[in-house]
Amino acid sequence: MSFLNIGAVNRVHIHYAIQAFASAAGGIFILAYLLKAGVPIPVALLFQAGVVALRFGLRPFTLPLAKRFGVKPLLMAGALIAGVDYPLLALVDGPGPMLWALCAFSSIGYLLYWLCYHAYFAAIGNADDRGGQIGVREAAVALVGIIAPLMGAWGLTTLGPTPTFWIVGLIQMLSVIPLLGLPNVAVKANVEGPSGATRMGLGLMVADGVFASAYHYIWLIALFVALSESYVAFGAAWALAALVGAVSGIVLGRHIDMGHGRRATYLAYGAAAIVVALRAGSLDLPWLAVAANAAGSFLVAIVTPVLMTPVYNMAKASPCVMRFHIATEGAWDVGCFFGCVCAAMMAWAGLSLGAPILLGLPAAAALTLMLHRYYGPPRPA
Numbered sequence: 001m002s003f004l005n006i007g008a009v010n011r012v013h014i015h016y017a018i019q020a021f022a023s024a025a026g027g028i029f030i031l032a033y034l035l036k037a038g039v040p041i042p043v044a045l046l047f048q049a050g051v052v053a054l055r056f057g058l059r060p061f062t063l064p065l066a067k068r069f070g071v072k073p074l075l076m077a078g079a080l081i082a083g084v085d086y087p088l089l090a091l092v093d094g095p096g097p098m099l100w101a102l103c104a105f106s107s108i109g110y111l112l113y114w115l116c117y118h119a120y121f122a123a124i125g126n127a128d129d130r131g132g133q134i135g136v137r138e139a140a141v142a143l144v145g146i147i148a149p150l151m152g153a154w155g156l157t158t159l160g161p162t163p164t165f166w167i168v169g170l171i172q173m174l175s176v177i178p179l180l181g182l183p184n185v186a187v188k189a190n191v192e193g194p195s196g197a198t199r200m201g202l203g204l205m206v207a208d209g210v211f212a213s214a215y216h217y218i219w220l221i222a223l224f225v226a227l228s229e230s231y232v233a234f235g236a237a238w239a240l241a242a243l244v245g246a247v248s249g250i251v252l253g254r255h256i257d258m259g260h261g262r263r264a265t266y267l268a269y270g271a272a273a274i275v276v277a278l279r280a281g282s283l284d285l286p287w288l289a290v291a292a293n294a295a296g297s298f299l300v301a302i303v304t305p306v307l308m309t310p311v312y313n314m315a316k317a318s319p320c321v322m323r324f325h326i327a328t329e330g331a332w333d334v335g336c337f338f339g340c341v342c343a344a345m346m347a348w349a350g351l352s353l354g355a356p357i358l359l360g361l362p363a364a365a366a367l368t369l370m371l372h373r374y375y376g377p378p379r380p381a
Helices: 008-025 027-036 041-069 071-089 097-124 127-159 161-174 199-226 231-244 248-257 261-280 286-317 321-348 360-375
Strands: none
Touching: 008 027, 008 071, 008 097, 008 127, 008 161, 027 041, 027 127, 027 199, 027 231, 041 071, 041 097, 041 199, 041 321, 071 097, 071 161, 097 286, 097 321, 127 161, 127 231, 127 286, 199 231, 199 261, 199 286, 199 321, 199 360, 231 286, 261 286, 261 360, 286 321, 286 360
């Protein structure tokens, strides 16, 4: 399997695994911590909507920076800035100026990080092994996700939020070490012809943004509330979920590389519809919510290769990977903003959080239709 060869891709995998450890030990607790700090559920959802809205507004300013410095320095800067978010989070004590300062600062770090990460990964990978490469990455994320949520929960309950989030922030910053010495990816000053994303690339990302808002952000709040706002139970639920999803991404990723993208799409998003419905109906039964969360980890491991294989391959085939991802990441922000604002309105109206989670169903249907068109019939053996 050539995609397992030691090289730039695998060093990026190591970086991503360290970043994922920080995310699983601290990032999944951000919205939970805001609730503990006295932020109402609708305001917490608007906080997340504000992060993606600011990212969308700031995104055009990244292109001049990328032309000047290339992609990798901005990726490293984003990882470092994102590490500062965690100490700032510990200062939030309810709705107020610190919450919205955190919102603004978070948008900068994660704008640079995710935009440049996707552009860099698209540029250094290869199309023939793309599904397997993504599968290995997601399996590594699942493996570190087994222990990291338990450590985060232990830290928050024994050490307290300030030392825990400082440690997590440091781990996030240390993720840049594997990137040192890797080649940069230059961004052309000008390109001939269309330089942005295709209509399909934009459509996929809008739909995935809506899906992510329901399936991830709204669910983070819903699960925490269902588990009586216990950090320990919440961390244990995510550790169990990571254990379930540790190997599934590699299997499906290689299935895509062998020419079975449509079959993988039906499996991934058929399962997605089932898990979304299960999550929406599980909030009154904590054991069922934990089971739905575990099923979700398996789902992320199989959905990510199905979705991101065409996105990365379209980016690499485009005249400029950076411009492609500026457009598609902006489309994702639009979808996620829509989902979070809809959820906040439903929460203010007194509806159960199960209602906005169901926004994932039409999003999954739209993704299935677009990916069916992209993958085409299976390749001959």
